[in-house]
Amino acid sequence: MSAVRNSFFRRxxxxxxxxxxxxxxxxxxxxxxxxxxxxxxxxxxLVGRPLLWPGEDARFLLGTDVLGRDLMAGLLHxxxxxxxxxxxxxxxxxxxxxxxxxxxxxxxxxxxxLLMGLTEIFQTTPPFVLAVVVVAAFKPSMASxxxxxxxxxxxxxxxxxxxxxxxxxxxxxxxxxxxxxxxxLRLIVTQLLPNALTPIIVSSSLMIATAILLEAGLxxxxxxxxxxxxxxxxxxxxxxxxxxxxxxxTIPGLAVLFSVLAINLVGEGLNDAFNPRSRSR
Amino acid sequence: xxxxxxxxxxxxxxxSTPSGAxxxxxxxxxxxxxxxxxxxxxxxxxxxxTVGKIVAALVKPxxxxxTLDGNDLTALSPRQxxxxxxxxxxxFQDPFSSLNPRATVRRIIEEPLIVHGLGNRGERRRKVxxxxxxxxxxxxxxxxxxxxxxxxxxxxxxxxxALILNPDLVVxxxxxxxxxxxxxxxxxxxxxxxxxxxGTAYLFISxxxxxxxHMADRIAVMHLGQLVETAPRASFWANPTHPYxxxxxxARPDPNPRNRLQDKxxxxxxxxxxxxxxxxxxxxxxxxxxFGLCAEVDPxxxxxxxxxxxxCHLVDEPDSRNHTAAA
Amino acid sequence: MNAILDIKGLRAxxxxxxxxxxxxxxxxxxxxxxxxxxLVGESGSGKSMTAFSILQLLPPAIHITDGTILLGxxxxxxxDVRTLRQVRGTQASIVFQEPMTSLNPLMTVERQIAEMLLxxxxxxxxxxxxxxxxxxxxxRMPDAKRRAKQYPHNLSGGLRQRAMIALALACEPRLLIxxxxxxxxxxxxQQQILKLLLDLxxxxxxxxxxxxxxxxxVAEMADRVAVxxxxxxxxxxxxVELLEAPRHPYTHGLLSCLPxxxxxxxxxxxxxxxxPPQPGSIRQGCPFAPRCPRSDAxxxxxxxxxxxxxxxxxxxxxxxxxx
Numbered sequence: 056m057s058a059v060r061n062s063f064f065r066r067x068x069x070x071x072x073x074x075x076x077x078x079x080x081x082x083x084x085x086x087x088x089x090x091x092x093x094x095x096x097x098x099x100x101l102v103g104r105p106l107l108w109p110g111e112d113a114r115f116l117l118g119t120d121v122l123g124r125d126l127m128a129g130l131l132h133x134x135x136x137x138x139x140x141x142x143x144x145x146x147x148x149x150x151x152x153x154x155x156x157x158x159x160x161x162x163x164x165x166x167x168x169l170l171m172g173l174t175e176i177f178q179t180t181p182p183f184v185l186a187v188v189v190v191a192a193f194k195p196s197m198a199s200x201x202x203x204x205x206x207x208x209x210x211x212x213x214x215x216x217x218x219x220x221x222x223x224x225x226x227x228x229x230x231x232x233x234x235x236x237x238x239x240l241r242l243i244v245t246q247l248l249p250n251a252l253t254p255i256i257v258s259s260s261l262m263i264a265t266a267i268l269l270e271a272g273l274x275x276x277x278x279x280x281x282x283x284x285x286x287x288x289x290x291x292x293x294x295x296x297x298x299x300x301x302x303x304x305t306i307p308g309l310a311v312l313f314s315v316l317a318i319n320l321v322g323e324g325l326n327d328a329f330n331p332r333s334r335s336r
Numbered sequence: 337x338x339x340x341x342x343x344x345x346x347x348x349x350x351x352s353t354p355s356g357a358x359x360x361x362x363x364x365x366x367x368x369x370x371x372x373x374x375x376x377x378x379x380x381x382x383x384x385x386t387v388g389k390i391v392a393a394l395v396k397p398x399x400x401x402x403t404l405d406g407n408d409l410t411a412l413s414p415r416q417x418x419x420x421x422x423x424x425x426x427x428f429q430d431p432f433s434s435l436n437p438r439a440t441v442r443r444i445i446e447e448p449l450i451v452h453g454l455g456n457r458g459e460r461r462r463k464v465x466x467x468x469x470x471x472x473x474x475x476x477x478x479x480x481x482x483x484x485x486x487x488x489x490x491x492x493x494x495x496x497x498a499l500i501l502n503p504d505l506v507v508x509x510x511x512x513x514x515x516x517x518x519x520x521x522x523x524x525x526x527x528x529x530x531x532x533x534x535g536t537a538y539l540f541i542s543x544x545x546x547x548x549x550h551m552a553d554r555i556a557v558m559h560l561g562q563l564v565e566t567a568p569r570a571s572f573w574a575n576p577t578h579p580y581x582x583x584x585x586x587a588r589p590d591p592n593p594r595n596r597l598q599d600k601x602x603x604x605x606x607x608x609x610x611x612x613x614x615x616x617x618x619x620x621x622x623x624x625x626x627f628g629l630c631a632e633v634d635p636x637x638x639x640x641x642x643x644x645x646x647x648c649h650l651v652d653e654p655d656s657r658n659h660t661a662a663a
Numbered sequence: 664m665n666a667i668l669d670i671k672g673l674r675a676x677x678x679x680x681x682x683x684x685x686x687x688x689x690x691x692x693x694x695x696x697x698x699x700x701x702l703v704g705e706s707g708s709g710k711s712m713t714a715f716s717i718l719q720l721l722p723p724a725i726h727i728t729d730g731t732i733l734l735g736x737x738x739x740x741x742x743d744v745r746t747l748r749q750v751r752g753t754q755a756s757i758v759f760q761e762p763m764t765s766l767n768p769l770m771t772v773e774r775q776i777a778e779m780l781l782x783x784x785x786x787x788x789x790x791x792x793x794x795x796x797x798x799x800x801x802x803r804m805p806d807a808k809r810r811a812k813q814y815p816h817n818l819s820g821g822l823r824q825r826a827m828i829a830l831a832l833a834c835e836p837r838l839l840i841x842x843x844x845x846x847x848x849x850x851x852x853q854q855q856i857l858k859l860l861l862d863l864x865x866x867x868x869x870x871x872x873x874x875x876x877x878x879x880x881v882a883e884m885a886d887r888v889a890v891x892x893x894x895x896x897x898x899x900x901x902x903v904e905l906l907e908a909p910r911h912p913y914t915h916g917l918l919s920c921l922p923x924x925x926x927x928x929x930x931x932x933x934x935x936x937x938x939p940p941q942p943g944s945i946r947q948g949c950p951f952a953p954r955c956p957r958s959d960a961x962x963x964x965x966x967x968x969x970x971x972x973x974x975x976x977x978x979x980x981x982x983x984x985x986x
Contacts, residue, residue, distance in 0.1 A: 227434035231497065234392045235448045236421035245447075249438040379849035486938050516705040516876065518935035521920035525931050543849065546879075550922035550932065569928070587850040589879025591921060593906040597883035602858050603851045606805060607819075622851075 066328040073324020079317035083310075087138050090131030098124060098132040098284040106300050120289065120303050121296060129289050130310060136285040137267045137314065140201055144266040147205035149259045152212025157243055159213070160220025171217070174210045182207035186269055190278045197280045200273060204266045215258055219251035253329040260322040264315040271311050286311050341504055341537050342368040342391065342424075347400035349386055356611040360386040361397070362561045368505065368554075373531065373538040375552030377545060377584065381610065383561040388507045388541045392426045393417055405504070422452055425498040429510035431490035435482040441468075442478035445496045452501065463500060470533075471496045471526060488519035492526065499530060507539045512547060524550060545588050549573065557581045560610055560618045563637060567644040577646040580619045617649070625650060666733070667838045667870050668694040668717065668755070673730035675709075675716060675894075677942055678723070684943030686712050686725060688894035691969075694838060699864060699871045701881040701902070703917075704891035707939050710874050713891070714840050717872075718751050735837060752783055756831040760843040762823035766815040772799070772826045773811035779833040798829040802859060821852035828859065835867065842874045857884055878917060882906055890914045893940050893950035896969075898977040910975050910982040912955045949980065957981040 067073055090098075105123040107115055117126040159170040177185070189203035223229055224247070232246045273279055274287025275294070286307035293303030347364040350357050361383040368374045376384040389395040391402060393409060402409045404423060412420070425448075428434035435444055442464055449460045465475060471492040482490055491511065498506050508527065512520040524547065531538065542548050548555060556566040557580065565578040576582050583603045605622040608614055617635055620626040629649050637645040640652070675687040687709045694700045704710040715721045717732055719739055732739045735754045742750065759765040767775055776795045780786035786794045792811075799807035802825040815823055824844060831839060841860065845853035861884060864871055873884055881888055882902065889899040890913065898911035909915045919933040937954040949955070952962035959981070967978045972985065 227428040227430055228436045230389075230394055231426065231428065231434060231494075232436075232447075233394055234421060234424070234426045235451050235497075235501075236418045237447075237451050238418070241451065245439075246436055250436070252438075379851065488938070516939075517878075517917060518705060518920055519938075521932040522934045522936075524922070525934060528931070545850075546922045550928055583851060587854045589850075589853070589877055589883055591878040591882045591906060591918060593882045593903045595882065597854070597858055597861060600854070600858075600883075602854050604855070 063328050067324055070324045070327055072320045073327070076317040076320030076324060079313055080321065083134050083138065083314050083317065086131050087135040090128070090135050094125065094128035094131060096128075098128040100124065100128075102128075106296065106303075108300070109302055109306075117306055118302060120292060121300075122292075126289070126303065126306055129284050130286070130306060132284050133286040133289060133307060134310065134314075136197075136280075136283045137270060137311070140197065140204065140270045140285070141263040141266040141318075144201045144204035144208065144270075145259055145262045147201065148208035148262060148266075149212060149255065151205065152209035153216050153248075153255060155209070156213035156216025157220060157248065160217035160224070161239065161243055161247070167217075170213070174213050177207070178210040178214075180207075183269065183272060186273060187276065187278060190273055195273075195278050195280055197283065200270060200278075200280060203273070204269045207269070208262055208265060212255070212258060212262070215254055216251055219254060220247055223247050223250055257322055257326040257329065260325055261319060264318040264322075267311060267314055267318075339369050340367045341370045341405060342539075343401075343403040344387075344391070345401045345403075347387065347390060347402070348398050349383075349390060349395065350398055353611075358610055359561050360610075361390070364400070364558075364561075364563055366556055366563070366566065368537050368539060370504070371531070371535045371537050372553040373540050373551050375540045375542060375548040375555045376558060377542060377548050377555060378558035379543060379584075381560075382558040384541045384558050385509055387558075388426070388509045388539060391505070391539055392424055392507045393421065394426075419452075422448070422501040423504045424507065425501060425503040425505075426507045426509065427491075427494050427498050427511045430514055431487045431494065432514075434494050435490055437482055440479055440481060441473070441485075441493055444482070444493060445500055448497060448501045454501075464496075467496045467500045470530070471499075472522075486519075487515050488522060491515065491519075491523050495523075495526065495530070499534065499536065502534065503536060505537045505539060507541070509541045510543065511540075513542065513544065520547070527551070545584055557584065560607070562618065563647065564619065565644075565646040566637070567641070567646075571641050571644045575641060575644070577640045577644065577651060578619075578648050579623050579625050579650075581646075583622070617647075665696050666693045667696050667735055668692070668872065669731075669733040670713075670717070671731050671733075673713070673716065673727065673732065675712060675721065675725050675727045678726055685728075686894050686942045687716065687727075690730070690891075690894065690896055692889055692896060692899075694870050694872055696837065697864065697868050697870055699861070699873060699884055699886045701873045701875060701885035701888045702891060703875060703878065703881055703888060705876055705939055707941075708891040709894040710891045711842055712894075714757065714842050714872065714874050717838075717840060718755060718757060719747055720757075749783070752779065752834040752836060754836060755838040755840060756834070756836040757840040757842060758824070758827050758831050758844045760846050762820070762827040762847075763815060765827060766823065766830070768815055771812055771814055772818070772829075776826075776830050776833055779830055783834045785834055794833075795829075798833055799826070801832065801863070802826075802829045804829065820848050821855060824848065824852075824856050825859070828856075828863075832863065832867070832869075836869060838870045838872060839863075840872045840874070843876070844873075845880065846875070846877070853880075860884070878906065878921065890917075893945055894942065895950065895978065897951065897979070898975070900975040904974050908975070908983075908985050910972070910977040910985070911951075911979050912957050912981070912983065913951045914977075915983055916954075916956075949978070 101123045102125050103112060103115055103119050103123050105119055105121050107119040109116065109118040111118060115125050115127065117130065120126055155170050159167040185207045186203040189206060190199050193199035229246050232242050270285060271287030274285045275291040277291060279285055279288045289307040290304045297304060345365050347361055349361040350359045364387060376387060378384045386395060390397050397410060407420060409417065445464045445467055446460050449455060449463060455463065468475060468478065473492055512523050515523060540551055552569060554568050555572045557564050557578065559580050565581045576585055586600060587603065603622050608618055608621055616631040616633060620630040635647045635649045637647045638651050640646050670690060670692040673687050673690040674685055677684040677686060690713060702710045702713060712721065712725060716727060717734065727740060734750060739750065773792065773795050776798060777791040780791050780794055795811055796807050799811055804810050804822065804825050818826060845856050848856060857880065860871060875881060885902045888902050888905045889896045890911065892913050898905065898914050909918055916935040920935060922932060935954055940950055948963040948965060949967055952958040961980050967980045969976055969978050
């Protein structure tokens with residue numbers, strides 16, 4: 056194992072954009088941790104004059120929004136929300152997608168047709184519209200947002216896992232497992248899934264970025280959790296003063312941009328590092 | 337009959353493909369004795385691998401029975417089949433795709449024991465070490481991954497995995513055709529040594545008659561899904577009877593430089609399509625001896641010598657020959 | 664006799680690896696007009712790389728460091744791209760192991776061959792279809808007119824290989840390089856294709872460089888044989904001498920590990936222990952020494968030079984003696 060791991064890390068660490076992505080993610084995570092430490096009062100508190108430009112008042116490095124809330128506090132607390140929603144929605148979507156894709160690929164026949172039919176129904180609906188409908192149907196809350204995002208994100212993963220399984224199933228080491236007398240579950244867990252893991256990890260990591268974007272979009276439309284301040288919420292509130300005070304949406308906007316970029320860089324880096332084609336035999 | 341380990345009766349398998357129904361195996365009957373090597377020979381698409389997969393219960397036949405040690409495998413549910421699986425194992429052709437790339441060599445060889453709940457961790461480890469030694473793998477190979485090994489070494493790992501359950505029968509599907517000749521000899525010797533030590537029977541599937549000649553106690557030749565000849569070793573090589581068997585033997589490249597291709601007969605003609613309904617003998621379009629009857633009637637397997645059967649209209653049954661001689 | 668192909672001192676190196684990872688290491692090989700020369704070796708011996716180097720088709724990871732390759736008297740390594748394109752097809756062409764991957768799946772057989780004829784100015788749009796049928800009949804494609812209109816996936820492996828040979832012969836090359844042309848085929852089809860190659864040699868007078876791992880195929884086809892090991896020719900000579908009285912222990916070993924015709928089946932096959940070396944792993948001495956039953960101290964120190972004894976040529980300090 057160690058030899059494989061070492062070569063993986065070596066490959067990954069040689070990939071400069073991926074390393075930059077990791078550093079950016081570390082910065083964002085640091086921001087999420089720093090939020091409650093530096094701003095224990097939370098981001099909602101009205102602390103100063105509204106619409107202060109960044110640097111105008113030394114107490115508010117990034118200025119204040121329309122109601123006089125500290126943008127720095129919003130940015131740090133927002134990082135927390137974005138990361139949490141991004142990660143938990145991705146974990147849920149990965150689980151759903153993997154189970155459905157694995158079942159469809161492994162059992163084939165009517166199970167496959169049924170599950171793929173379901174997947175197609177979800178895939179043909181525009182994801183953002185579906186997410187809006189789901190959140191609107193429930194009360195906007197962290198839980199309903201995570202549910203909505205994971206519900207619209209799993210179909211591509213299910214297709215990916217199914218395709219991986221279809222490609223792996225005829226391989227002789229899987230046949231050897233059948234001849235050995237492995238049960239379906241054991242075959243899936245010990246032989247098939249570990250060999251399908253690489254693309255799952257890569258596309259899940261990219262999915263975090265999509266989830267962050269979706270959450271920002273929902274909050275922008277006012278469908279965010281009213282109890283948490285996310286980047287999307289800040290943008291949503293700031294859009295009314297877009298022309299006069301563009302910094303209010305630009306700052307959280309850049310935060311979204313950089314976190315999505317960072318995650319994509321890491322995802323691509325993972326993909327390159329895992330890619331067996333470039334691995335020397 | 338008591339030493340028959342595996343008896344196959346009237347096996348039939350049809351696959352549905354985009355080009356139509358493909359009959360891969362039809363009317364195949366054979367029996368394998370304990371500890372012997374039974375070879376299935378034939379060209380690609382003749383159905384020999386399908387027979388192997390049916391015997392290893394990877395493919396369900398459409399008709400026919402497979403009896404292992406008195407148990408009819410085709411009548412069992414997947415759950416009932418599972419404990420019987422350890423009696424039939426398989427060695428695969430491709431040493432690169434036949435091993436789980438994410439598992440260590442130890443894990444790969446140990447897996448069958450885990451699946452069947454045999455022994456505790458310590459006992460299993462000991463058995464794995466013993467098996468690795470037996471197939472000629474160094475103990476330090478245990479913690480490495482398949483991609484670190486050459487084709488021949490990987491085939492040894494596959495053999496260890498197949499034999500660790502001490503099966504009665506191992507289906508060897510082209511086990512050396514992906515290997516270089518110098519490595520091929522190592523693996524063939526290993527298979528023979530293990531058979532001598534463990535008494536395992538082999539269903540040895542190969543397109544290479546030279547390899548079969550070295551390995552097999554009994555030979556069956558398949559052509560387009562059917563058996564055209566079955567015979568014990570001595571009788572087959574002394575008297576290959578079916579024109580197809582003879583053509584295969586003649587076509588085998590022989591490393592004798594005085595036996596040049598210019599002087600050899602070459603089988604001309606095209607194979608009939610396996611998708612069409614056929615009448616008569618399937619080999620007649622390529623057979624130098626075909627005559628009127630061959631287009632009409634599909635010849636059944638008939639005895640040509642003791643224990644030696646061929647499906648050809650030109651086979652004289654030894655008994656009838658005696659009758660005519662007596663008359 | 665004239666040499667159509669004359670390779671001298673060829674060395675090719677894996678790019679980006681540590682020093683001296685030579686996949687071809689000091690290779691000399693000649694093929695005379697109209698001759699069938701077999702280049703024999705196991706996987707990784709460098710035999711396919713040698714074939715690719717003749718038409719400058721080496722993968723980008725491998726580059727030639729030394730040596731000359733004279734094809735019809737001209738050095739292919741000094742040719743510009745246009746000359747090279749002209750030479751490919753007219754001087755030498757190549758037939759690969761897997762015709763499915765070397766034929767374009769989206770073009771009919773006729774189009775592919777016609778294209779080749781047009782590129783090299785061997786036919787006009789008007790005359791091409793007739794010439795294609797002629798070529799397909801030359802390679803004895805059954806039902807040539809109908810097959811010409813088909814796509815590669817409509818053909819069986821044997822017929823695809825015939826189409827591939829027709830394509831290779833379109834511009835009447837003086838040398839046909841056949842890289843494991845029948846390894847993917849069944850024995851009965853293999854025999855048809857090999858016999859076709861010999862007939863074509865007799866009719867068209869071209870030379871054939873046959874690259875194979877199968878000593879049976881060598882015995883049936885070749886006039887001369889060169890045995891390759893670790894990027895070098897370790898023995899070469901006329902087919903009868905080489906196969907009946909091999910001098911190099913590697914050739915000897917390859918022959919004796921084949922299951923023998925009338926041997927006792929209970930007898931063990933002779934093994935060559937160990938594995939062929941990786942490129943670059945042999946630093947000095949004879950590359951076969953670690954696996955050789957006859958090796959001694961000198962073999963691991965000094966690489967033997969090519970020695971000639973009658974018709975046999977070998978690189979060995981302790982050759983088997985001629986009978």
